[in-house]
Amino acid sequence: MPQRRTVDDDSVVYAFSPDLEPAVTVAPGDALTVETRDSLEGEVQRDEDRIESVPEEVNAATGPIGVEGAARGDALSVAIEEVRLAEDRARAVTIPGFGLLQDDPDVEAPFTRVTPIEDGELRVGDTTIPLDPCIGTIGVATAEEEYSTLVPHDHGGNLDTTVIRAGATVYFPVFQPGGLLAMGDCKAAMADGEHCGTGAEVATEIDLTLDVVADAPLARPLVETTEAWTFLASAEDLETACELAVRDACEALAREHNTSFTDAYVLSSLVADLEISQVVDPLKTVRCAVPKAALENPLA
Amino acid sequence: MPQRRTVDDDSVVYAFSPDLEPAVTVAPGDALTVETRDSLEGEVQRDEDRIESVPEEVNAATGPIGVEGAARGDALSVAIEEVRLAEDRARAVTIPGFGLLQDDPDVEAPFTRVTPIEDGELRVGDTTIPLDPCIGTIGVATAEEEYSTLVPHDHGGNLDTTVIRAGATVYFPVFQPGGLLAMGDCKAAMADGEHCGTGAEVATEIDLTLDVVADAPLARPLVETTEAWTFLASAEDLETACELAVRDACEALAREHNTSFTDAYVLSSLVADLEISQVVDPLKTVRCAVPKAALENPLA
Secondary structure, eight states: OOOOOOETTTSSSEEEEETTSSSSSOOTEEEEEEEETTTTTTOOSSSOOOOOOOOOOOOOOOEEETTTOOOTEEEEEEEEEEEEOSSSSSEEEEOOTTSTTTTTTTOSSSSSEEEEETTTTEEEETTEEEEOOOOEEEOOOOOOEETTTTTTETTTTTTOOOSSTTTTTTEEEOSSSTTEEEEEESSSSOBBBBBBSSOBBBOEEEEEEEEEEEEEEOSOOEEOOSSSSEEEEEEESSHHHHHHHHHHHHHHHHHHTTHHHHHHHHHHHHHOOOEEESSSSSEEEEEEEEEEETOOOOTT | OOOOEEEEEEEEEEEEEEOOOSEEOOOOOOOOEEEEEEEETTSSTTTTTTSSSOOSSSSSSSEEEEETTTTTOOEEEEEEEEEESSSSSEEEEETTTTTTTTTTTTSSEEEEEEEETTTTTTTTTTTTEEEEOOOEEEEOSSSSSETTOOEEEETESOOOOOOOOOOOOOEOOOSSSTEEEEEEESSOOOOOOOTTTTOOOOOEEEEEEEEEEOOOSSOOOEESSSSSSEEEEEESHHHHHHHHHHHHHHHHHHHHHTOOOHHHHHHHHHHOOOOOOEEEESHHHHEEEEEEEOOOOOOH
């Protein structure tokens, strides 16, 4: 068994671009622990600490991590084993000009709620909610454009997707040699939607194993869980994101079942749930979850 | 225990309007069995039966059912006990100019797949999927406008929402005396999204009990399940529907927790999942599901 290796949070990026340089390089199968800063870089420790505008640099993503042998046209797999909280508090905030209800006169912004972590739960005012950590920003070097870590797209990035949690494996298209993975912006808990613009933002340590799937037909990030293959897509509006995610799911169904695209489309309408990841980043992310009973392996 | 009463599917409506006349009138607490036609009214029995355009009359809704004592400002509750399939087959179709991928050159329309119901499962080509019946169209007389049964809005209508199934209680605002409930368009199975424009359309018998909640602050349909209170909203685009559903959820959270709207907004961003009901009707329907651990009773 290979030794576990730590990637500390001294090396971070604030953008995913084609020309990322690896901070570390690992071999497929290496066990890693990745430290991540909270998305607001420690600026918010009390309710009085408010964020007046979206910071120029936000969602620091630890990495980039190069993976030996990962080549264009492959997929990079990230098996997430554990997301451990590295603090005794998280924080959720509103920021002027950001969030689903940013134009609502009843919403105060900036506004902060620090959410203490006590006895394995998160306290939000008079309510306690279960911890359910997920990784908000995770992605690879892009094909051509540069995207800040505030934005999601085909390379991943600020996907803010609750199913990217311990137990899931996330697959990314490899656009550049080595893949060049970076991640951060974890949440102690977050609802699908991320309505106010944040979850409960928190620093973490993530245990994971990277691997390479050769010649994998993948346009966008894909998540594997015990139950489903989930196709992610991000776009300017939710409708376009839905079209992309459903189209990717139907192509995989048609290929595996050896049917027409239309047959796959009809099947998807009965089994493949469209779900919301986030509606605020400001591109929106949705997902189409195909149960494994209907789709064995879209990477085959 | 009151006797169970059957509302047969001879009396149907194809629009929800302010001036519906009751086909039957029942007392609160009466146990009812409501028969529903399939949404395509038996026109599709074989793969060769295709639907060339969206029918003028579609989603026949059995009723209207008046409820004694239901007055404007109340809520009408519909406790769904069982949705039994009344056929040995369902059907899913594409129709020209309808559905999420209607402009995709790879989608054939019209196109039909009859899906046999065998041994408690649904067969879709080479795939079998579990039966999970839901009610597609369910609503009450409107406040002012008339909506065809193809369209969802604040009165309910073509909500195509998978959580409207056995075990759920659905609450509607009462806009007209008696409420005037009608329902149909059931599915043997459907994915969140209803991508191709239909689920597995099927005739059913629905066991339910109606009741009246006096002076209930409700703008739009609300679903109660064991786990959650789910706020539904329909609009031209998904973003607007998300804003409405999240706003309704936050108002209920602020009222019950006696906090500011902003505090409720931040809490909702951590616990209240935004979910997709359907993206095709052609107004879109989303829902915001607040766990009962965070929200005891929004109708109090």
